[in-house]
Amino acid sequence: MPVYNLEFSEFAPSGWSSCVLGQYTPSGAVIPERSAPVIIYRELDEIQDLKGCVVSVGNFDGVHRGHARLLDVLCQTAQKLGVPSLVVTFHPHPAFLLSPDRAPPPLTWLDRKLTLLSHAGVDRTLVYPTNQQLLEMSPEQFFQEILVTRLKARAIVEGADFRFGKDRAGDISLLKLMCSRQGIDCHVVPPVLFNEEPVSSSRIRQCLLDGKLRDATAMLGRPFRTVGRVVRGAGRGSHLGFPTANLNDVPTLLPREGIYAGIVPLQGRLYPAAISLGGNPTFEECQRKFEVYILDFTGNLYGHLLEVEFIEYLREIRRYESVDALIAQMNDDVSQVRTIFERYVAQAKSDRAA
Numbered sequence: 001m002p003v004y005n006l007e008f009s010e011f012a013p014s015g016w017s018s019c020v021l022g023q024y025t026p027s028g029a030v031i032p033e034r035s036a037p038v039i040i041y042r043e044l045d046e047i048q049d050l051k052g053c054v055v056s057v058g059n060f061d062g063v064h065r066g067h068a069r070l071l072d073v074l075c076q077t078a079q080k081l082g083v084p085s086l087v088v089t090f091h092p093h094p095a096f097l098l099s100p101d102r103a104p105p106p107l108t109w110l111d112r113k114l115t116l117l118s119h120a121g122v123d124r125t126l127v128y129p130t131n132q133q134l135l136e137m138s139p140e141q142f143f144q145e146i147l148v149t150r151l152k153a154r155a156i157v158e159g160a161d162f163r164f165g166k167d168r169a170g171d172i173s174l175l176k177l178m179c180s181r182q183g184i185d186c187h188v189v190p191p192v193l194f195n196e197e198p199v200s201s202s203r204i205r206q207c208l209l210d211g212k213l214r215d216a217t218a219m220l221g222r223p224f225r226t227v228g229r230v231v232r233g234a235g236r237g238s239h240l241g242f243p244t245a246n247l248n249d250v251p252t253l254l255p256r257e258g259i260y261a262g263i264v265p266l267q268g269r270l271y272p273a274a275i276s277l278g279g280n281p282t283f284e285e286c287q288r289k290f291e292v293y294i295l296d297f298t299g300n301l302y303g304h305l306l307e308v309e310f311i312e313y314l315r316e317i318r319r320y321e322s323v324d325a326l327i328a329q330m331n332d333d334v335s336q337v338r339t340i341f342e343r344y345v346a347q348a349k350s351d352r353a354a
Contacts, residue, residue, distance in 0.1 A: 039084075039124040040114060044150055047126065053086040054078035054155040055147060057164060059201070060089050062107035063116035065221045066159065066192045066199040071120040073189050074157045081154050084123040088146075089113065090130045097130055105253035107201055107220075109227060126151075139170025143178045155185035161198075194219050211256035213313045223263070223309040226252045228290060230301040236283065237293065240323070242330055244276070244291040245301050247308070254290065259333055261312040261340040264294050271297050272341030274333050275308060281319035282326050295338060312340050 041047055054077045060067050071087075078085035091110055095103035108116065110127065117125050128134065137145070142165050147153045156179060164170040172188055179186035191198035199219045207216040208224060217223055228247025237244035257278035264273045274293040279286045292308055314336055320326040 038114075038118040038122065041124065041126040042129075044126065044128065044146070047150065050084070050086075050152055052081075052083040052152045052154045053124070054081060054083060054157060055086045055088060055151055055153045056157045057088040057147075058158070058162070059093055060087065060113060060117065061093070061104075061201040062204055062220055063113060063120065064107075064199055064201065064204060064219050065194070066219075068120060068221060069192050070157060070159055070189045071117070071122060073187055075121040075123075077155050077157060077185070077187060078123065083154055085121070086124045086126065086151065087117055087122050088126045088128055088151075089117075090134075091127050092130055094130050094135060097132070097135060104202065104205060107204060107224070107252060109251040112225065112227070136166055139165030139174055140178070141165070142170070143175070148182055148184070153184055155187060157187045157189060159189050160191060205253055208253060208255040211258065211313060213255060213260070213310060216255075223311050224255065225307060225309045226250055226254065227305055227307045230304050230306050232302060233289070233291070236280070237291065240327055240330065242274070242293045242334070244293045245306055247290040247292065247306060250290060255310060255313075257288065258316050259314045260310050261314055261337040262292070263309045263311055263341065263344070264292065264297075265307055265309075266294070266297065270345065271295060272337050273308060274330075274337045275310065276317070278317040281317065282323070293334070295334065295341075311344060 054074055056070060056074045058067075058070075063071075071085075074087070075085045093103060093106065114125055114127075147156065156175065158172060158175065160172055162172045162175065164175070176186045176188070178184075193199070194203075194215070197203065204216050204219050204224075207213070207219070213224070228250040230245045231248045233244065233246035254277060260275040260277070262273040262275045264271045272295040274295070276289070276291040276293075278288055280289070292306065314333055320329065
């Protein structure tokens with residue numbers, strides 16, 4: 001089976017800039033605003049007017065480069081057949097019901113996933129509520145009752161490792177057989193490789209946990225982004241001259257502890273940000289915190305949701321012998337963040353003008 005073997009140079013910096021300053025597509029290009037709104041279904045019963053579609057089923061966690069290739073085939077196939085493209089994704093991830101203690105933390109929260117699917121060109125998305133009835137469906141039931149009867153699939157697009165039905169009993173071979181019996185086209189999309197291994201959500205999670213931000217960015221095709229609610233902290237950052245937004249209720253995985261350069265999209269602008277993930281050993285604080293110092297911003301963000309993108313890992317968190325030494329290091333961090341941000345935005349503008 002052929003594969004798409006992509007090197008890091010194909011993802012950055014153009015792949016990053018298109019996501020921050022424009023709309024992300026599978027090719028990493030900037031596309032215009034959609035002429036028609038994306039249709040999002042929260043229940044299967046909301047689908048009433050569908051007379052056919054090209055469908056892909058999956059969790060699409062992270063909407064990474066492998067997903068992007070699949071979505072590209074999905075949208076092209078739908079366009080050729082003259083029907084909408086439709087993604088069926090699940091919320092919550094089935095693993096949270098089957099094995100809540102072992103369920104992987106998601107790479108994207110639901111609204112972000114829907115935005116990325118829209119940017120990839122998907123016409124409609126069904127957010128299928130994960131429940132016991134769904135988990136008990138056999139592969140044959142899911143195919144016939146959902147894909148054929150309810151969605152009226154004209155074609156189905158999946159990856160080679162696709163599994164479906166109770167206990168993941170259905171595989172791509174079974175899907176192809178079922179499709180052939182129903183006269184439905186079945187497109188199997190080859191994997192996208194990075195460092196000679198298939199791009200996957202689990203690989204990206206592990207890279208983030210291992211501090212391999214560059215590799216995670218490459219496989220995502222854009223910087224890792226998360227979100228959290230701004231809460232009141234101890235106020236120590238303000239006393240040191242670096243007031244931070246303290247984030248709680250983060251719905252995604254967080255990268256390895258450390259200091260990062262990042263970007264915060266806020267009030268129609270992009271701001272450079274110094275991100276701290278971890279404790280504060282200089283003040284004998286071990287509790288892990290998620291703090292963001294937004295450069296050049298003044299304002300009250302308490303209670304607001306704040307999105308944060310991780311651009312570059314700067315250093316590990318360490319203990320300093322004095323507060324003055326810590327402040328000196330923080331000044332150096334901020335200087336690096338500003339330089340990285342300016343380089344990043346300049347490259348993004350250059351990419352858009354090309």
